[in-house]
Amino acid sequence: MQPFSxxxxxxxxxxxxCSIRKAAEDLNIAGSAINRHILLGEQQLQTPLFERLPSGMRLTATGELLYGCAQRWVKDLDDLNRQIEDLKGIRHGQVDLLAPEALSRTFLPELVCRMKVSHPGVILNMTIRDNQSIPVALLAGKGDIALVLDPEDMRDLTVIARMSFPLGFICRPDHPLAKxxxxxLTQCAEYDMVVPEAPLALASVFTRxxxxxxxxxxxxxxxxxxxxxxxxxxxxxGIGFLSYLDVMSEVRKGDLVFVPLLGPHVPHLTLALVHDRTRQLSRTTQVVENVIEEIMRLNMN
Structure with missing residues (x-):
């Protein structure tokens, strides 16, 4: 369904x-036709949409504004198509999930495996992003739902579920701390340590x-x-300072042992499942949300 001009x-x-030539190759349309429509659009809006540079086409401020709106329109149309499919009873679809890299080793593979069993027709499109950029990307329509670590500004997002992971030290099963x-922290001072460095968020936590x-x-x-x-x-x-989320896979296999850190200043790592509060989610997306919530409940027990 393509309602756009x-x-x-x-x-x-x-x-x-950023190029008429590359756009023409992508769309299999003559570059002159694309250029003509762009010029007509700029004439109708009475403002340039692109800066025409020797290196290519660059959006103007007005162009950036239109581009952001157009991306949301495309996303809204995609949502509409999914909801129509839901009403038809079609048992397939796609869900765009944004997540930080920390979840790529254990949490996300488990999610994919569960979805494959319970809803084999649903495709999960997972995009790994820097954790701080995920809320902005979600609000820009670049995902349906997102998993965020230690979320801060949640004014425009709905938090569906949360779970906490303790911080602590990892060691080999034959290490004295494993028992x-x-x-x-004072008990760890005598042992060699592998310390997290920036940009890992745990670096500043460890310093504090x-x-x-x-x-x-x-x-x-x-x-x-x-x-x-x-x-x-x-x-x-040596022993290493990480969160339980980071080593779930190794601990379950018995390769490493995670020992939680005690103390009044020790925080927990929070994982939140969120979506844009202004968007109506498809039933397919809600199914994925339910599976994620189930994984969270199991890992909290």
């Missing part, structure tokens, strides 16, 4: 490719905990990647 279709293609149910506890950690290595920290701990370099 040729101008809008051509405009979106040029904005996406403890929980631990304080060390300062508050007046502890001098014995740093064996620093890493700004969760998988690197896990690899270093697995090889015996």
């Amino acid at each position: 040729r101008f809008l279709v051509y405009f979106l293609a040029v904005a996406r490719h 403890l149910p929980a631990i304080r 905990l060390v300062d508050a506890g007046r502890v001098t950690p014995h740093v064996a290595a620093r890493a700004n990647n969760v998988q690197m920290i896990i690899s270093l701990v697995t090889t015996g370099i």
